[in-house]
Amino acid sequence: MVGEEKTSLRNRLSKSRENSEEKEDQRSPPKESLETPSNGRINLKQLMAKKIKLTAEAEELKPFFMKEVGSHFDDFVTNLIEKSASLDNGGCAITSFSVLEGENNHRAKDLRAPPEHGKIFVVRQSLLDELFEVDHIRTIYHMFIALLILFILSTLVVDYIDEGRLVLEFHLMSYAFGKLPVAMWTWWTMFLSTLAVPYFLFQRWARGYSRSSHPLVHSLFHCFLFMIFQIAVLGLGPTYVVLAYTLPPASRCIVILEQIRFIMKAHSFVRENVPRVLNSAKEKSKTVPIPTVNQYLYFLFAPTLIYRDNYPRTPTVRWGYVAMQFLQVFGCFFYVYYIFERLCAPLFRNIKQEPFSARVLVLCVFNSILPGVLMLLLMFFAFLHCWLNAFAEMLRFGDRMFYKDWWNSTSYSNYYRTWNVVVHDWLYYYAYKDFLWFFTKRFKSAAMLSVFAVSAVVHEYALAVILNFFYPVLFVLFMFFGMAFNFIVNDSRKRPIWNVMVWTSLFAGNGVILCFYSQEWYARQHCPLKNVSPRSGWSGKVMFLSPECKAWCRHY
Numbered sequence: 001m002v003g004e005e006k007t008s009l010r011n012r013l014s015k016s017r018e019n020s021e022e023k024e025d026q027r028s029p030p031k032e033s034l035e036t037p038s039n040g041r042i043n044l045k046q047l048m049a050k051k052i053k054l055t056a057e058a059e060e061l062k063p064f065f066m067k068e069v070g071s072h073f074d075d076f077v078t079n080l081i082e083k084s085a086s087l088d089n090g091g092c093a094i095t096s097f098s099v100l101e102g103e104n105n106h107r108a109k110d111l112r113a114p115p116e117h118g119k120i121f122v123v124r125q126s127l128l129d130e131l132f133e134v135d136h137i138r139t140i141y142h143m144f145i146a147l148l149i150l151f152i153l154s155t156l157v158v159d160y161i162d163e164g165r166l167v168l169e170f171h172l173m174s175y176a177f178g179k180l181p182v183a184m185w186t187w188w189t190m191f192l193s194t195l196a197v198p199y200f201l202f203q204r205w206a207r208g209y210s211r212s213s214h215p216l217v218h219s220l221f222h223c224f225l226f227m228i229f230q231i232a233v234l235g236l237g238p239t240y241v242v243l244a245y246t247l248p249p250a251s252r253c254i255v256i257l258e259q260i261r262f263i264m265k266a267h268s269f270v271r272e273n274v275p276r277v278l279n280s281a282k283e284k285s286k287t288v289p290i291p292t293v294n295q296y297l298y299f300l301f302a303p304t305l306i307y308r309d310n311y312p313r314t315p316t317v318r319w320g321y322v323a324m325q326f327l328q329v330f331g332c333f334f335y336v337y338y339i340f341e342r343l344c345a346p347l348f349r350n351i352k353q354e355p356f357s358a359r360v361l362v363l364c365v366f367n368s369i370l371p372g373v374l375m376l377l378l379m380f381f382a383f384l385h386c387w388l389n390a391f392a393e394m395l396r397f398g399d400r401m402f403y404k405d406w407w408n409s410t411s412y413s414n415y416y417r418t419w420n421v422v423v424h425d426w427l428y429y430y431a432y433k434d435f436l437w438f439f440t441k442r443f444k445s446a447a448m449l450s451v452f453a454v455s456a457v458v459h460e461y462a463l464a465v466i467l468n469f470f471y472p473v474l475f476v477l478f479m480f481f482g483m484a485f486n487f488i489v490n491d492s493r494k495r496p497i498w499n500v501m502v503w504t505s506l507f508a509g510n511g512v513i514l515c516f517y518s519q520e521w522y523a524r525q526h527c528p529l530k531n532v533s534p535r536s537g538w539s540g541k542v543m544f545l546s547p548e549c550k551a552w553c554r555h556y
């Protein structure tokens with residue numbers, strides 16, 4: 001396959017070159033006129049004519065060459081990885097090519113290993129690290145840095161004009177990360193419990209399974225204890241701390257996101273190792289395959305949610321690279337701060353000055369699109385690229401494919417697969433594939449719906465706890481519009497116009513999310529309620545609001 005592609009590319013390039021040579025022969029002057037004069041001086045006009053012709057040839061070949069390389073390079077790399085994986089599995093002929101051909105899936109970029117083998121980890125860089133080696137792409141990165149500098153200068157100049165001095169205070173930042181020590185000891189409690197309890201329960205179950213006279217009862221008992229730990233200790237415990245200590249939003253975000261991460265990590269550890277113990281007992285092996293504590297500890301910090309005893313490793317740690325990634329994370333935090341300060345705060349500070357109407361809502365949504373998109377890109381770059389790459393480098397974790405080229409997506413199904421590969425892999429192997437295994441692969445649509453439901457509920461839970469109110473805008477957008485777009489704008493859409501549609505809907509969706517949640521936050525902070533019955537809704541609460549907030553909050 002790869003050889004045929006190379007031959008085809010070479011033949012097309014040679015044909016294009018022959019055509020350009022024929023055109024050159026037709027346009028070229030007689031040979032005698034291009035020769036160097038007898039006096040040894042080079043004719044400048046002739047030299048320039050040659051240079052123009054060579055440049056024209058290069059320009060004719062460039063678009064064709066780039067198009068061919070772009071269409072075949074990913075297929076070549078994927079095929080190479082698949083062949084190496086099949087060789088590692090003892091020359092097994094069953095690869096993801098044959099599996100996906102049975103499912104009529106023609107997208108070579110999304111080829112997977114057979115489900116029984118799970119995710120295959122290989123040493124590879126993150127996509128942005130590769131793209132930043134190209135000067136044209138790196139210029140876009142420089143443009144974002146320049147925009148940050150302008151935000152800082154704008155804030156300093158406005159403060160100097162309004163206050164007559166430079167106001168170097170970060171009230172929003174200090175408020176958002178308030179009570180950080182509480183968040184830190186909560187994290188340590190979650191980490192130590194996740195390190196000890198799941199490993200102890202699994203080790204005790206694995207060693208007693210083959211010796212137990214009632215292995216089913218033995219398994220159900222330990223499964224029940226593990227579920228109690230997941231629900232009570234990791235589930236309810238951190239949520240109670242967040243609510244009881246009234247942590248600010250950023251501190252809540254640290255606790256809740258780490259809570260979700262530890263729950264997913266513990267599930268992956270048990271899910272990957274239980275089948276190994278069952279197979280060992282079935283084969284009556286004398287050795288029980290129990291991972292070491294060091295392997296489990298490495299997994300808890302590794303930037304992946306799929307457990308393996310060993311991962312491909314890089315030879316050394318580039319500490320300069322680590323420092324640069326953390327510096328960029330902090331830069332993104334300040335970037336978000338200045339976006340709120342210059343674009344969001346004035347918008348929602350002035351919105352209470354006029355009564356609520358459809359006009360106010362529409363203007364708010366469209367004015368929120370730009371800051372919403374900037375924050376989306378900054379969150380992606382700060383977390384999925386910088387943060388994960390920093391920990392991957394410190395741990396010498398080789399597989400850095402935390403995301404794919406989601407910005408080129410022409411369908412929402414491809415966008416969901418490529419935006420966050422780390423979480424998508426967990427949902428694919430432990431939610432989607434296990435659902436199909438349990439129901440014998442007869443309900444693929446139901447499996448997909450269940451994955452969307454789990455993802456939507458977890459996203460809304462995180463936002464509800466972080467913001468301290470339940471306002472299911474994200475759930476509705478994700479569960480209903482996201483699900484509909486997944487089926488309507490599917491992988492059959494290939495034309496560039498669909499990429500424009502995906503970006504347009506992303507822009508609008510982020511504007512809606514930022515506008516609605518910010519309005520709700522502002523209403524709860526600046527329109528206090530008095531003597532309100534817990535059962536009453538917003539329509540009943542309006543009568544207890546201050547006069548300037550009544551009209552503005554009536555739409556709730």
